[in-house]
Amino acid sequence: MAMIEAGECVTANIEAGMTPAVALFRSLADETRLRIVQRLAVGEARVVDLTGELGLAQSTVSKHLACLRDCGLVDYRTEGRQSFYALSRPELMDLLRAAEGVLTATGATVALCPTYGSPGTAAVVG
Known part of the structure; x- marks a missing residue:
């Protein structure tokens, strides 16, 4: 199965004929996104925190966070120049x-x- 790129999560999958449930489970089917969700369940984190804790490249974390945001599962708040990500759906x-x-x-x-x-x-x- 091809990896879902940022921006493709729910909207593109539904437009392709998938039900919202299929799109939701597809968004969680990627191991990296699942690890990010599990980490954010503990509390909010910045991209730099996630890259260090999960051992992933910044571009990888950012791409997967964008997908999770597009799906409505993650949101962020800004503080100065920093963005703090958290689960939007506990x-x-x-x-x-x-x-x-x-x-x-x-x-x-x-x-x-x-x-x-x-x-x-x-x-x-x-």
Whole structure:
């Protein structure tokens, strides 16, 4: 599956015939975006904080934050010349906890799925 570029999240996916639910789950399907969401669940962060904590390039973090903003999942506030990012939908963490419950209940079945899984890897939602 091709990676979703910034600006493509919900609007372009819905225009392409996807339901909003499909667009939401596609926006969360990227490991980097999921890691950013998990980090922002702890509290707001600047791009520089995320690059250091997640070990990612600034351009990568910025691109994924733009996607999450386009999806309405992340927002930011400015303070001087700095932007602080935070989850705009805290209930997203309830969804991720529910996903963790499904993953726990199904064991390695999702990771071993011949269509979407990778043998020998387990999905973790924190």
